[in-house]
Amino acid sequence: MRSLTRRTAAGLIVATVVTPLAAIAAAPSKEVDVIELLEAEHRGAEALMNRILASGDAAERERLLRQLVNALTIHNANEENIVYPAIGEAANRSSDAKLLYHQQDDAKMAIWGLMQLPKNGSDFTTRFRELRTAILAHIHQEEKVDFPALRAALGSRIHELDVATIRLRAHWVADPA
Numbered sequence: 001m002r003s004l005t006r007r008t009a010a011g012l013i014v015a016t017v018v019t020p021l022a023a024i025a026a027a028p029s030k031e032v033d034v035i036e037l038l039e040a041e042h043r044g045a046e047a048l049m050n051r052i053l054a055s056g057d058a059a060e061r062e063r064l065l066r067q068l069v070n071a072l073t074i075h076n077a078n079e080e081n082i083v084y085p086a087i088g089e090a091a092n093r094s095s096d097a098k099l100l101y102h103q104q105d106d107a108k109m110a111i112w113g114l115m116q117l118p119k120n121g122s123d124f125t126t127r128f129r130e131l132r133t134a135i136l137a138h139i140h141q142e143e144k145v146d147f148p149a150l151r152a153a154l155g156s157r158i159h160e161l162d163v164a165t166i167r168l169r170a171h172w173v174a175d176p177a
Contacts, residue, residue: 034083034165035147041075042139049132061119069111074172076104082164087146091153096146103138107131
């Protein structure tokens with residue numbers, strides 16, 4: 001199985017932000033390593049969060065926050081529908097899978113709250129920093145604990161998750177509703 005390089009995977013997060021995984025949807029026969037893809041998307045989310053915090057411009061923060069929401073939407077759907085069930089069942093880590101679901105729910109609610117705030121206020125900055133800290137902890141849990149456990153539990157069967165990811169994302173591009 002051809003594995004994505006970090007550079008190729010990083011290019012896919014750009015595609016997610018600009019046009020949702022157009023590269024995968026256009027050529028669904030290409031193999032994707034779901035864990036590498038999700039980790040690359042984590043790097044993209046981190047970069048967007050850093051740009052939001054670095055910006056003092058309300059309009060730019062609004063635009064970047066919407067980009068973050070769009071990128072996290074397909075990312076979260078991939079994790080919630082394909083990866084977390086496998087973490088719970090195949091890796092026998094149901095408590096971790098539940099934790100990850102809850103963390104994503106909390107992040108979605110925090111983002112909704114941030115969308116309601118003026119983007120140039122100190123309340124936005126404080127609450128966004130809290131969200132960023134929570135998301136980084138979530139990423140750490142996935143990358144250092146659960147993804148390695150999943151990869152070890154599935155072995156070569158991880159390819160099944162790769163195929164499911166390609167199908168989910170191709171469908172998402174064809175019908176994002």
